[in-house]
Amino acid sequence: MQKHTTNKRLVQYALYDKRTIFLALLMLVIAVGAELTGPFIAKRMIDNHMMGIENPWVEVVEEDNSTVFYNNHYYKRKANVTDDDIIGDGTLQLVQVGQSFYMTNQHLLFDGERVISGDTLTITRGDEQASYEVVKLNRNELFSFYKPEISPIIALLSLYVGLLFIAAFFQYGKSLLLQKSANRIIQKMRTDVFHHIQRLPIQYFDNLPAGKVVARVTNDTEAIRELYVKVLASFFTSGIYMTGIFIALFFLDVKLALLTLVLVPILVIWTLVYRKLASTYNHFIRTKVSDINGMINESIQGITIIQAFRRKKETLNEFEKLNEDHFTYQNKLLSLNALTSHNLVGVLRNVAFVALIWYFGGQSMTGATMVSIGLLYAFVDYLNRIFQPVTDIVNQLAQLEQARVSSERVFQLLDEPGEQVTIETIPRYEGNVAFEDVSFSYDGENDVLRNINFTARKGETVALVGHTGSGKSSIINLLFRYYDVSRGRITIDGQDVKNSSRQQIRKHMGIVLQDPFLFTGTIGSNVSLDHPDISEQQVKKALKDVGADRFIEKLPKQYGEPVLEKGSTFSAGERQLISFARALAFNPAILILDEATANIDTETETVIQEALKIVKEGRTTFIIAHRLSTIRDADQILVLDHGEIVERGTHEELLQQEGKYYHMHQLQVGKIPTKVG
Known part of the structure; x- marks a missing residue:
């Protein structure tokens, strides 16, 4: 069922560009028809x-371009005249024996083995034998008989x-x-895949490496x-070509055409057998290619850690294991291809020529109608031609199977449930946020947040603090709807966030x-993200508001300064200042x-703190911070x-409580707390 769906x-x-494909196939039919006319000619x-x-x-009486003058008489091939044109009983027939031609006044009753003895020609076929008086033709006489055929031959050539x-x-056009x-x-498919990736929920990427x-x-x-460029083109071309040849x-x-039709079921059976044998290998190979890409991506991202902790050897061993597995199965597939492809075609070709020799030879031996040289040439030519599309x-069976496996993987990605994209916009928030008895679990079993309740009013700044794993980032993930709550609800301006699309919520x-x-890109493009509603002036203002204009x-090139991947030159x-400006520009x-100030030096933090006093006005701000001074x-x-709110209040209120917050503050200022709540 999966294969059928993939093929469909x-x-x-393919039908996305069906007009072009149908036109190409029409050109192919014309090209094949023109090419296959050659053996008939x-x-x-x-x-x-x-x-x-x-x-x-x-x-004949009258001379024309097709008559021959011989022994003071005009002669013309009997096939080219009507009964009214014939005069008398004068008949000639030319016979080739070896390199010489002979002329007799009698019509040959049958053809067979030819033997010249003096002026007598003896023809033997099976038990039959006939003798004729002949005259050897000289070169000029022979040429005179060939001369009428020169123009038709040139025309046919x-x-x-x-x-x-x-x-x-037409082959070129096709x-x-x-x-x-x-x-x-493929352009459309890649666009569809990339577009779908943007719609996939964050949890999809939690368990799937980027590579x-x-x-x-x-x-x-x-x-x-x-598949589309080579495989299907080869199959279409070969199919139409073989059809024309048959x-x-x-x-x-x-009779012989029916005999050659045996090739068709052989090819069908072989295709089915090959796909069954190669499917396992190709699935494994494509999986290993993904694993290798994933590991390379991970190694590049973590190259500093690998070098710092001297993990080069271990990382290389892991890569070699993946590479060796890939190499092993590539060799298995290669052996399968080498064992079957050329060998199969060679066997079929030899069997076909044996059948041809047996068929035509048998006709001669049994005294059946002699086969003309032209017919024999045409058959040999067509048989030679038919094995090229077979080859x-x-x-292309190997490439076909690889493409089919790759198609399954791509369509599997496209079948992942994506988020509904809504282009409708909603008015700008007032900024009143409420968490009402919210609980959440990433795995559906263990809650990372339990019964979270708080309200953030318009323009307020709410700070989230706690040890690693306490649930701070999970609250932000729910607010941004990277994930949805397991129980409870989140409202913005009194409206449940689930009633709006994720795009509207994040707008x-x-x-x-x-x-x-x-x-x-550039510094400017990283701030605006090329949004049409954000002008260059707004970009510069945002950067100045956070103090980034100083550097x-x-x-x-100032605001047009190039930015390399991940901003590695800053x-x-x-980088953090540019990121701040990006958020403000929108x-x-x-x-x-x-934790936006976690990696910033004290001087830069001071700059940002001053900027934040301005940009927070009129906005509801959530801050996850380890530095309590911020x-x-x-x-x-x-x-x-552990996923619960254990204390809440202002900085001064929490210090007076001398609880967990007081304990964290005392540690950060370098004092040993006298009391731990």
């Missing part, structure tokens, strides 16, 4: 013109060459259109592109993370600072412990 969806994607040239002079000649040019033109169509299809996702967007879609063979000889089909929110992420204006503090009603002015501080 591949066809649906060659057969006619050989049988009717080159060997046609052995057909009976009759005496010209037609043959012309058809080759036509076939080449290949160009199919490749363009394939590129369009594996990248492998599906790049490696797997590239394998599918090869039609031609039926025109030549029905193409067999050789008027801004966030600054502990480890800011900068995109490749930016010293740069060569310090942690500079003018959020709710601003979230997730939240002294918070309107409300929530102290969390």
Whole structure:
């Protein structure tokens, strides 16, 4: 069922550019028709013109381009005259024996083995034998019989060459259109995959390394592109080519054409057997490619840790294990391909030629009708031609199976439930946030938040503090709807956040993370994220509000300074300032600072603290902080412990309680607390 669904969806994607594909197939049919006409032309040239002079000649009165003057009489091939044109009983027939030609006044009753003895020609076929008086023709006499055939031969050769040019033109057009169509299809597929990735919930990426996702967007879609460019093109071309050849063979000889049809079920059976054998290998190989990509991505991201803790050898061993597994199964697949593809075609080719020799040879031995040289040439030509598409089909089976496996992986990603995208906007929040008896679990079993209740009014600053794992970041994740609550509800301005889409909820929110992420581009583009509603003036103002202009204006290109991947050329503090400006440029009603000052030096922190006093006005601000000095002015501080709010109040109120907050404060200022709550 899965294979059927995958194949159906591949066809649906192909129909995305169906006009181009159908036009390409039409061009292919014309090209194949023009190309396969060649052996028929060659057969006619050989049988009717080159060997046609052995057909009976009759005496005629009038001379024209097809008459021959011999012994003071005009002769013309009997096939080219009507009964009214014939005069007398004058009949000639030419016979080739070895390299010489002979002429007799009698019509040959049958053909067979030819032997010349003096002026007598003896023909033997089985038990039959006949003798004729003959005269040997000299070179000039022989040429006179060939001369009428020169013009038709030249005409047929010209037609043959012309058809080759036509076939080449349409083959080129077919290949160009199919490749363009394939590129369009894969472009759409990659866009669909990337667009869908943006819609996937955050929890999807919790258990799937980024490298594996990248492998599906790049490696797997590239394998599918090869399916459309090479595999399907080869199958279409080969299928139409073989169909044309079989039609031609039926025109030549029905019995032998039926014999060659045995190739079709052999190919079908082999395709089914091969796919069954290769499927396991290809699934394993594609999985290992994803694992390798995932590990490479992880190693690059953590290269500083690997080097600092001297984990190079262990990391290399892990990579070698993945690489060795990939290598082993690639070799197994390679052995399967080498064992079957060329060997199968070679066996089929030899069997076909044995059948051809047996069939035509048997006709001669049993005294049946002699086969003309032209017919024999055409059959040999078509049999040679038919094995090229057979080879193409067999050789593309490996690529077909790889593409099918890759398709399953891509469609599996596309089938992951995504979030509904809503383009409708909602008015800017007032900024009143309430958590009402909220509980939450990541795994559905163990709660990381239990019965959380608090209210943040418009313009207030709420700080979340607590030990690692106490649930601070989980509260922010729920507020941003990266995850939904397990029990209870969250409201903004009295409205349950579940009643609005995630895009609407986040429209008027801004966030600054502990480890800011900068995109490749410029400082300006990292602030605006190329949003059309954010002008260059707004970008500069946001950067100045957070104090980033102090270092930016010293740069060569200032606000247009290039940013490399992850902003590696800037310090942690500079990246954080740009991240602050990004959040402010979008003018959020709710601003979230997730340990945003944890990696910033004291001087930069002072700059940001001054800026925050301005930008927090009119906004509800949530701050996750380990440095308690940064939240002294918070309107409300929530102290969390094991997923519960254990203390709440202002900085001064919590110090007076001498509880957990007081204990954390005393540790940070370097004093041993006298009392631990």
